[in-house]
Amino acid sequence: MMSSASSAEQLRDRLRSRGLRWTPQRRTLLVVLEAAQGHVTGAELVERCRAIDPATTPSTVYRTLDVLEDLGIVQHGHGADGREEFHVRPEQEHGHLHCAACGGTWEIDEREATTIVNSFREERGFEVDLSHVTVVGLCRECSSAGNQQPGSSA
Amino acid sequence: MMSSASSAEQLRDRLRSRGLRWTPQRRTLLVVLEAAQGHVTGAELVERCRAIDPATTPSTVYRTLDVLEDLGIVQHGHGADGREEFHVRPEQEHGHLHCAACGGTWEIDEREATTIVNSFREERGFEVDLSHVTVVGLCRECSSAGNQQPGSSA
DNA sequence: GGCCTTGTTGCAACCCGTGGCAATAAAGTA
DNA sequence: TACTTTATTGCCACGGGTTGCAACAAGGCC
Incomplete structure (x- = not known):
């Protein structure tokens, strides 16, 4: 209150x-x-x-x-x-994972992003802004179910 | 012709x-x-x-x-x-790196993305669609010049 | 060539988001 | 309190992109 x-x-x-x-x-x-x-x-x-x-x-x-x-x-x-x-009010910077088939989204936390962030920093000197990252693809369920990205192939 | x-x-x-x-x-x-x-x-x-x-x-x-x-x-x-x-007509799937300060963009090729793609696959079973990835942040020049993301802090 | 099916087009309306501009109203000052 | 400065609002028009729908036309068939 x-x-x-x-x-x-x-x-x-x-x-x-x-x-x-x-x-x-x-x-x-x-x-x-x-x-x-x-x-x-x-x-x-x-x-x-x-x-x-x-x-x-x-x-x-x-x-x-x-x-x-x-x-x-x-x-x-x-x-x-x-x-x-x-x-x-982000308590922690995080990115997103988005499944193109089922539409689900998951957060990518700093721990999980460490590898990515570090590899760009080391190879390129590039500082990733994790909060702005959205990675699209297929989640475990959808990719094992053989789903396609919507609109992919006929 | x-x-x-x-x-x-x-x-x-x-x-x-x-x-x-x-x-x-x-x-x-x-x-x-x-x-x-x-x-x-x-x-x-x-x-x-x-x-x-x-x-x-x-x-x-x-x-x-x-x-x-x-x-x-x-x-x-x-x-x-x-x-x-x-x-x-993408000859190779690739993602993008975009600098928020200078506006430059670079390609992320499959080789460079291997770590990322693999880590999501192993940890989550998630199949990344690299062509859909845009990673935003600061490039080497801009981050070492101490540039901010436009509109960040006053 | 003419006919028919149905994929495509163009239109109009809409959604999300941005930007210019004149009018409004915070809030510091006397 | 009244005054002044200027940040902010609301409005309007735009830009990028999507969608429903009726009219059109590609192209297979006879």
Whole structure:
């Protein structure tokens, strides 16, 4: 009860200290984000904001998300279909695995990604942003069931 | 000179043998694809088709691309911004590395991807579709220059 | 050649997301 | 409190991409 009030206050203060502003629209989005778990698409967030305040405008939501990403409160990536996907208050950076056949998704945590991250760092000097990674393919069940990627071959 | 004619004929026959049709619109797209190198976005392909036939419609192009993907003639993935990107007649499956700071992109070939592909296969039984992978992060130059991802922190 | 089946096209409407711009309203200051 | 600055909003129009649907036409068949 107190924690949610203080989380709003915390955000408000962080915004103000940067010369940014605390507005009703941002408050709404924060409420939505606090209720959200895991991954949400931008469109879903807009919809949920509209449930609270029907006057919500998409552009405002997306612009606020940009701000919140600067503050590290959300991170965005792109799902298998290229749509934006937001991770709420990521406790740990993680990527995603997406099965093209059944549509399932799994998280790739830092431990599992170590090999990948290190190999790019060593071979290329490239620093991977894990939160932005979505690996598409076939999960165990689907690949052993001989499923194809949808639309593959006839 | 003969090869391009025969490539059209080959495609035409493959389409017909599946009960699909060889149309002027598909011919146009094939011409465009043959002239294209490497990666092209969907919008670029539409534009190039329009250069040949101004009556070209986006939906037709995208639908034809779907068909060609079934035939393995193109493969699509999503760039760092989530937009569609097509690889023309991929000689080798490959993924992409994209630097968030300078915008550069590099290919990840099968050799380099072996570790990744194998580790997902062994740990998860997951078959990675390399052509669909785009890894975002910072390249050697940008990360050593201390560049940030655009829009990161203030 | 004409006919028929059905794959394709083009249109129109839609979805997700972005960007310019004028009007609004936070919030620091007096 | 009133004033001022300027970050933010809402609106509108756009760009990329998808989809339902009626009209069209490829191409197999006689």
